[in-house]
Amino acid sequence: MTHAHITSWAVAIILFVIAATILNKAGKEKSQKIVKMVLRLFYLFILVTGFLLLFSGVTIDGEYIGKAILGVLTIGFMEMILARSSKGKSNGLFWILFIVVLGLTIGLGMKLPLGIWHF
């Protein structure tokens, strides 16, 4: 399940960056729409695999709850950046917040004991 979780968010981040940067700048609305639809499917994969890990028998403590909240926040910032960029609004602050939250999510995920990258 960890591999499915990692694959899901890795693909989602790549799709997100493509939709929010290249496709947005090029004004390719139709392609962006399709990439966004696929991206939303991957949000679902992230959530399903994340919750399956969460309910796989670990003791759910504050760190696990924090991991889940950070994961959901990461997805939230991706959606926010996409929504704002398609309206042509500036996103500098949201990119910074996204990168910080993403870093914390990955860091905490790797610290927790189930993963293949557990320190």
Ligand code: HEM
């Ligand atoms: C974009 C969002 C997300 C990212 C980047 C992310 C990242 C990660 C990473 C790096 C790991 C560790 C994998 C490893 O060490 O091999 C992990 C594990 C995990 N993630 Fe996520 N995650 C995200 C969303 C979520 C969500 C929404 C949940 C909701 C419940 C969740 C729950 C978990 C759980 C329970 C684990 C296992 C922790 C453990 O090792 O015991 N994640 N995640």
